[in-house]
Amino acid sequence: MESYFTSFASNSTIPFTTASVVTTTAHSGGGISSEVLGYIAVIVAVLLFGSNLVPVKKFETGDGVFFQWICCIAIWLTGLVLYGVRHFPTFYPIAMLGGFLWCTGNMATVPIIKTIGLGQGILVWASFNLLSGWASGRFGWFGMKPEIPGDPVLNYVGVVLCLVSAFVYMFMKTTPQTSVEITVIVNGPTEEEPLLTPSAVPVRETESVIYDRLPPVPKRVIGTVMAVIAGVLYGFNFTPIIAYKDNHPEASQNGLDYAFAHFCGILLSSTGYLIIYCFAMRNKPRIYNQAILPGIVAGVMWGVADMAWFIANDKLSETISFPIITSGPAMIGGLWGVFFREIRGKRNIIILLIAFAITITGSVLTGLSLSGASKNATVTGSM
Numbered sequence: 001m002e003s004y005f006t007s008f009a010s011n012s013t014i015p016f017t018t019a020s021v022v023t024t025t026a027h028s029g030g031g032i033s034s035e036v037l038g039y040i041a042v043i044v045a046v047l048l049f050g051s052n053l054v055p056v057k058k059f060e061t062g063d064g065v066f067f068q069w070i071c072c073i074a075i076w077l078t079g080l081v082l083y084g085v086r087h088f089p090t091f092y093p094i095a096m097l098g099g100f101l102w103c104t105g106n107m108a109t110v111p112i113i114k115t116i117g118l119g120q121g122i123l124v125w126a127s128f129n130l131l132s133g134w135a136s137g138r139f140g141w142f143g144m145k146p147e148i149p150g151d152p153v154l155n156y157v158g159v160v161l162c163l164v165s166a167f168v169y170m171f172m173k174t175t176p177q178t179s180v181e182i183t184v185i186v187n188g189p190t191e192e193e194p195l196l197t198p199s200a201v202p203v204r205e206t207e208s209v210i211y212d213r214l215p216p217v218p219k220r221v222i223g224t225v226m227a228v229i230a231g232v233l234y235g236f237n238f239t240p241i242i243a244y245k246d247n248h249p250e251a252s253q254n255g256l257d258y259a260f261a262h263f264c265g266i267l268l269s270s271t272g273y274l275i276i277y278c279f280a281m282r283n284k285p286r287i288y289n290q291a292i293l294p295g296i297v298a299g300v301m302w303g304v305a306d307m308a309w310f311i312a313n314d315k316l317s318e319t320i321s322f323p324i325i326t327s328g329p330a331m332i333g334g335l336w337g338v339f340f341r342e343i344r345g346k347r348n349i350i351i352l353l354i355a356f357a358i359t360i361t362g363s364v365l366t367g368l369s370l371s372g373a374s375k376n377a378t379v380t381g382s383m
Contacts, residue, residue: 035370038315041308045325048305050332055301056294057340062286064110065277067295072103072270074299075306079263082307086256094244095258098237099265105233107273108226115214115223122330124224126166128231130326134159136239137318143243147317155319155369161362162327168355169330235322237262238313255310263303320370324363331359 061067083089105125112125138155140146149155214222241258245251252258278285312321334352337343343352 034315038312038321039367041311041315042321042324042328044308045305045312046328047332048301048308049325050329051336052298052301052305054336055297056291059291059294060288061291061295062288065107065274066285066287067291068103068106069270069274070292070295071299071302072267074296075303076263076267078300078303078307079260082256083260086260089252089257092241092244092251092258092261094240095261096265096268097240099262099267100269101233101240102237103266103269103273105230105237108230112223112227112230115219116227122166122169124227125231125234126326126330127163128228129234130159130162130166130323132232132235133238133318133322133326134235136236137242137322142236142239143247144239145246147319149317149319149369151369153369154365158362158364158366158369159323161358161365162323165327165330165355165359165362168351168358169334171351238309238318242313242318253314255314256307259307259310262306316367316370320366323366327359328363331356 056067109125116124136142136144137147138149241255241262245253245255245258274285309321309325312325334343334355338349338352343349
């Protein structure tokens, strides 16, 4: 198993040339085609991105800052394991910039949900994540070389359908489960004292933050702008790596060799934001001990999913991987919603099935848009 994973992770990638298309008929040493490997990576990424928050579902995470930091530690540790499996390849600091972009966007998610709600927030940031990631690869922004799919029309239609699916999910009404209330007692009770006393209830939980005091219209505008910025930052988090690879052919062309540096950028940024948060909270951060272990599990799942995304970008290109991986997790999340009975009723199930159909159709068309590449392109690298 270990030797297979090492062989799997060490396959070199095929660099894109300007205004050219990559063939997908090349095969790895193990006999698996580059295209098949890419789609396997897409499936892994979609499943894990859609499930990585399930372990924390029944635990309070507060404002999310401490929870994100725990997740980022687990992400970094997952990357460290990969770094060792890859025999400690060259460290590329440029990849840390992508980690900073992702972490900065992720820091905005809690304020976004507080200002415009979860459904609207996900719709906006997921849409701009998809568009910015897809467009940067398709048109060659920020020093990247354009990645032209085999069938551009199919690709455009697939992207539009993936975007439409995000709007359909918005019409569902969910019934979230009540989260567990967690309190922290500074001075432990004696055996005769109750576990919960009025003095044990953290008053800070009821304190409002600045965006809670905003009028409705400015609150919505600020939340929407933050969601747009977060989505764009998410979409560009691979851009520094791909641009560097495109302009430095002597550097490693395997995206996994950049993953550890990317995760280092995530952890350093998250730690920096946590320090700022502690100062802002006057050294009284909201820490939820019961969320630590679930946060580690969630971070490991996210780390593996992101590694799979690196592979998908290499084997299929951002033009193919971004529309599928940014829209697919909503399907998995919907299935978890049905399992936990958050999505109930005939109307909601019908809407969910319609969204599934649109997402699957868009993903299939996006995937098929790569097929024509093998007919006209020339292999520019070896597997």
